[in-house]
Amino acid sequence: MKQNLQFKASQHLSLTPQLQQSIKLLQMSSVELNQELEIL
Numbered sequence: 001m002k003q004n005l006q007f008k009a010s011q012h013l014s015l016t017p018q019l020q021q022s023i024k025l026l027q028m029s030s031v032e033l034n035q036e037l038e039i040l
Contacts, residue, residue: 025033 028036
């Protein structure tokens with residue numbers, strides 16, 4: 001049961017590249033975030 005839940009969670013995370021990018025941005029420091037925004 002628990003293993004199945006983890007699989008579903010990881011499957012959901014791999015569904016959207018936008019979600020992965022959002023998580024990446026949230027993990028950045030403010031300096032990294034500013035650099036990333038300058039690139040965009």
